[in-house]
Amino acid sequence: MIEAVNVTKKYNDGNQALKKVSFLIDRGEFVFLVGQSGAGKSTLFKMIIKELVPTSGTLKVFGRDVSRLRGKEVSVLRRNIGIVFQDFRLLEEKTVYDNIAFAMRASGASPREMRKRIPQVLEQVGLKKKVYSRVNELSGGELQRAGIARAISNRPAMIVADEPTGNLDPQTSMDIIKLLRNINVKGTTVLVATHDQQIVDELKKRVIYLEEGRIVGDQEKGAYVRAL
């Protein structure tokens, strides 16, 4: 699914956010990405959806080098990845329903699919009460769940979630992570960046440890704090 070989990302200001990162994530895996603030987690996610391109090295997603994708191919890539953004990226003026419908339509779904699917996903993230609330009327945690609902709405082959529980209480956090695990069990690859020690320790999944742009560990059934 994702194959990174010596991926390096240097920002224009000279800041080297990722340094020769290499790893392989197979279809159907559930992987946590942990590391201090500024370690490069979001940078890696942005490259997976080609919001950024690697400065050097190759990053293959679904078997294709993302740096080489052009125009419509980028759209196709993104339609197959459900993304939960750290900053939500929801449209403030639209309702929760419209936000998801908006994304589904943009990725080619029919109105009928939307009508069927949207209540389903809102049920899954526990946001059914807020279907027709406008996004700027939501609490922080509700925003986060709306973002997750959108990401899973068109049944992507892979879900990439950046800090999906940062604004949630422990109970809701656990519910969300279990939701992602259930989706994973049905075959979807899931990649989660998180600072939430509790959920990492609880799930006992593969954990990739980033430190100042370098992978310093990669453990099956890992915990938040890297075993030495």
Added chain:
Amino acid sequence: MIEAVNVTKKYNDGNQALKKVSFLIDRGEFVFLVGQSGAGKSTLFKMIIKELVPTSGTLKVFGRDVSRLRGKEVSVLRRNIGIVFQDFRLLEEKTVYDNIAFAMRASGASPREMRKRIPQVLEQVGLKKKVYSRVNELSGGELQRAGIARAISNRPAMIVADEPTGNLDPQTSMDIIKLLRNINVKGTTVLVATHDQQIVDELKKRVIYLEEGRIVGDQEKGAYVRAL
């Protein structure tokens, strides 16, 4: 410092976010506000700075009824409260330095004060390396620290922080909370809404528990999970 008597907030869509909430916070206290997503924490914070006004009940801050404040008085209120917003509210296109300078100037500081104070606060939140980075080049945790730096920049009488560690790793979270505690020790009142069990349990400060808009508990030296 803050005196709430039967404060109720009903949003236009009929949603009752706070129901007859009463409490008293004295000068120099350090208080955690905890509760599930959607419990009403941010709503309460917004009323303290008069972004919203109570539907009924009275909320006094610095001894004055916020509903009665007009024009310039609102500016004065806000200058005396350092606010850390759940959604950061930073200017994307400006540098970290300019964001803080912008806020300090708006609240009446002189250029000389700014030049002296800004490096100081960035040092305190551990963001000195990013002084001249633009905000849209920061990681989630760095954004959060920039927001905290801005809140403490003009030495407010009270600091109100909404989820100040949601995007931070446990180590950085603890550093930030200790920073707030140190400021508190010097006399500033601090009110923090959080979902972070670890820091609440560690600090053993007063905790107010919100549940669906109601205060269901208020304990000195409380823990994240309410003792029954």
Added chain:
Amino acid sequence: MLFRNILFFMGESWKNLFRNGWMSLASIGVVAVTLFILSVFVLINMNVHHLTEVIEQDVEIALYIDEEATSDEREQLVENLRNHPEIKKADFVSKEEGLERLRDQLGEENGLLEGYENPEDNPLRDAYEISMHDPEAVSSVAREIETYPAVGGVEFGEDVVENLFDFTGVLQVTVMGLMVALALTATFLISHTIRLTVMLRKREITIMKYVGATNWFIRWPFLFEGFNLGLLGTVIPLVGIYFGYESVLQWIDANLKFFPSLIPLETAMGQVIILVVPLGMALGIIGSLISMGRYLKV
């Protein structure tokens, strides 16, 4: 492009138009004002052109026949006038006719003409009213026919006529220049407006891109919006011009008896519609296209 998408795009563009309320109104207003001024200029231009022609047709030479001319000389004169290449028409006006006209012209004051009832006392002379193919040749032709036999005198409004030609010429050039400037302004303003709309929706566009929308999926609603804005922008000037021009015509009709008639309402409106409607739509679309480019790189 799927049919359901077309409907969706059109719906979106209208929704945006209403959602942006005053902002859309502003754009439409700008387009309307521009097209309105443009229309007014077109009307002025058309009418100046029309009036120039009318006045040019009015520019005639009056040739008075020498009272002592023989009938041979008179015939010779007719022949000369008929054969002159520059002369389009030469109408004979007998001195009786001339007197009749004068009576009409003077109206109630024709007490002045008392004593001239008797044809013998008619103080006027027989005349020819001559019009030219090229009105600008007036003075040279006049000088020439003055030398013909049987000609008692020649009259035409020399200087004023020449100045009028020059004046309308300058006016037409100025108006043309202004029209071009206005057309450019209109394109500029529409692209400016849509560019701002695009900027205000930057967030929407960014999100669409990150959830996998294609470039054209993003572009269509903006194209429709430009089109709508342009089209709506034509309505106000057309209505305004219709009633405005109508009342100008009526006012002139009521107040300026001697003023030559302007182009009739229907003809004028036809011209304005042919110009303004396609222009509004085209400007809208071009405006959208110009503004979208830079925001839609994936």
Added chain:
Amino acid sequence: MLFRNILFFMGESWKNLFRNGWMSLASIGVVAVTLFILSVFVLINMNVHHLTEVIEQDVEIALYIDEEATSDEREQLVENLRNHPEIKKADFVSKEEGLERLRDQLGEENGLLEGYENPEDNPLRDAYEISMHDPEAVSSVAREIETYPAVGGVEFGEDVVENLFDFTGVLQVTVMGLMVALALTATFLISHTIRLTVMLRKREITIMKYVGATNWFIRWPFLFEGFNLGLLGTVIPLVGIYFGYESVLQWIDANLKFFPSLIPLETAMGQVIILVVPLGMALGIIGSLISMGRYLKV
């Protein structure tokens, strides 16, 4: 308002102006185009007015003296003309002078006047060139003085003159209307532009409010920005008008010998500057004020 704040606000407004790059350019462009068109209209209007006056001064009655009039009758005539309330000036033109003028006018072709060298053979008559206080009274005065003793004939360009008055009248009304429309358009466009600037900075404004900025602290930079935009918007039209009008003057000078002279460059520019500069600044400030209101409630 603190002095350091004034400097800061001005700095901010300029920074914003540059930071918004093309957006500011667009606003300035809009203001410039509007003021330019306005200036052109003002120039046209001033010159139409000027030309009307020139032409009005040219409208004179030519009074030919009966060759058989006695010197008593002539003196009586002079008296009459001097006492007539409508008459401003009556210049005597002897028939010798008249012949001289004719010679000059005909230039090289004055072979036509051969045989008239001898004063005795002069075919012309003595005349008075009469100008009126109110040129529109021409025809009634002409009809009146025709009845004076010693008058052999009276001449003036009846119809053309009347039509010209009507024509310039209509033109002036139209131009005036367009000028008002354009002034309104300019205000509208500037307020529109600044409103959009305010919208684009909505986030900034919101944040400022939540960190305790006063309303006026937020307003000042926008006021300065409107002022700057308006002021910069005047530069282009002033320069354009200067060179444009200069070349129009030169062109007319070179090509239209018979055209009456237009208003000189300095006078015209003076008028335009007095109109355009305060207008640009005022529009900028008014534009800002209109647009800010609704966003600045605390």
